[in-house]
Amino acid sequence: MFNVYAMLASFLGTGVEFVEALTIILAVGVIRGWKSALLGALTAVVVLGVLIGIIGAPLVAIIQVFWVQLLVGLFMLLFGIRWLRKAILRYSGLKSLHDEAESYQEEVERQRQAGEVASGIDRFAFLTTFSGTFLEGLEAIFIVITFGLTAHAIKFTIIGAVIAVVVVMLVGFLLRSPLSKVPENTMKFIVGIMLTSFGAFWVGEGLNVSWLQADVSILYIAATLLLLSWLTVIRCKSKIRLMNTQISKSVEG
Amino acid sequence: MKVLGTLWGLLVDDGRLASILVIALLLAALVSHLGHPTVGSILIWLGLIVSLFVSIEHQLTLKTKS
Numbered sequence: 001m002f003n004v005y006a007m008l009a010s011f012l013g014t015g016v017e018f019v020e021a022l023t024i025i026l027a028v029g030v031i032r033g034w035k036s037a038l039l040g041a042l043t044a045v046v047v048l049g050v051l052i053g054i055i056g057a058p059l060v061a062i063i064q065v066f067w068v069q070l071l072v073g074l075f076m077l078l079f080g081i082r083w084l085r086k087a088i089l090r091y092s093g094l095k096s097l098h099d100e101a102e103s104y105q106e107e108v109e110r111q112r113q114a115g116e117v118a119s120g121i122d123r124f125a126f127l128t129t130f131s132g133t134f135l136e137g138l139e140a141i142f143i144v145i146t147f148g149l150t151a152h153a154i155k156f157t158i159i160g161a162v163i164a165v166v167v168v169m170l171v172g173f174l175l176r177s178p179l180s181k182v183p184e185n186t187m188k189f190i191v192g193i194m195l196t197s198f199g200a201f202w203v204g205e206g207l208n209v210s211w212l213q214a215d216v217s218i219l220y221i222a223a224t225l226l227l228l229s230w231l232t233v234i235r236c237k238s239k240i241r242l243m244n245t246q247i248s249k250s251v252e253g
Numbered sequence: 254m255k256v257l258g259t260l261w262g263l264l265v266d267d268g269r270l271a272s273i274l275v276i277a278l279l280l281a282a283l284v285s286h287l288g289h290p291t292v293g294s295i296l297i298w299l300g301l302i303v304s305l306f307v308s309i310e311h312q313l314t315l316k317t318k319s
Binding site: 092095203204210229 | 308309
């Protein structure tokens with residue numbers, strides 16, 4: 001029997017997870033390059049595919065999702081807040097806006113010296129999209145399996161998830177071009193806020209805290225960070241302006 | 254330990270920010286374990302704000318003193 005309810009529930013549930021993964025892939029792709037970002041996401045899909053192919057439905061019971069949330073969340077949180085801090089410093093005038101290429105090269109050099117770089121692959125981009133896609137994909141698989149088994153409609157929950165993948169991929173393809181027109185520092189600022197919010201949420205889930213309004217908390221964490229950044233930039237700019245005025249007055253005097 | 258140190262260096266620019274954040278996460282884990290999961294989420298939220306504020310404030314102080 002055709003089970004529209006199971007299919008729709010799976011479409012909506014997994015759709016939310018896929019949109020979250022897509023947001024990370026798009027953001028990282030625009031800033032750090034599509035090759036590494038897409039490779040990271042694709043690797044996660046392959047790993048998940050292999051896991052589900054070998055283990056099947058018992059995967060839900062075997063993988064402890066909170067450990068994945070904790071590790072991925074911590075990585076995203078530290079990485080995201082690092083970008084956000086840099087973006088605030090640049091907007092505030094505490095760090096130059098024009099040293100993007102230089103600082104990126106410095107970072108690559110640091111990784112190279114640490115023996116961590118393979119040629120052509122941006123490991124940060126790869127790891128970020130890999131971990132984000134892996135976690136979201138895992139959650140989507142859990143939705144499909146648990147809901148499908150409970151409703152005795154696994155075929156329809158899988159169809160719902162497949163439709164969600166196709167729709168989200170289409171949206172991603174359409175958004176790719178307009179997003180690449182956003183100025184680099186603005187994009188880094190947005191990605192910093194996004195990764196920090198996602199990271200904080202996942203670490204919290206891993207630590208068993210209770211977020212008010214569950215997944216919606218990602219939005220209010222992001223809104224708080226946006227407000228804090230805006231106020232900080234205004235305050236820093238005004239202090240620097242005041243300092244410069246005092247310096248020029250003392251020079252004239 | 255060396256691997257952890259390298260990873261820490263690559264992910265973290267400012268030790269001040271990271272330390273405050275890690276303390277907030279540890280406190281959140283503790284209070285959540287003690288039966289106050291909502292307080293735990295508020296601690297993480299505050300940790301983000303305080304760590305960023307302290308880190309930027311430090312950079313501003315350095316700039317104004319230089």
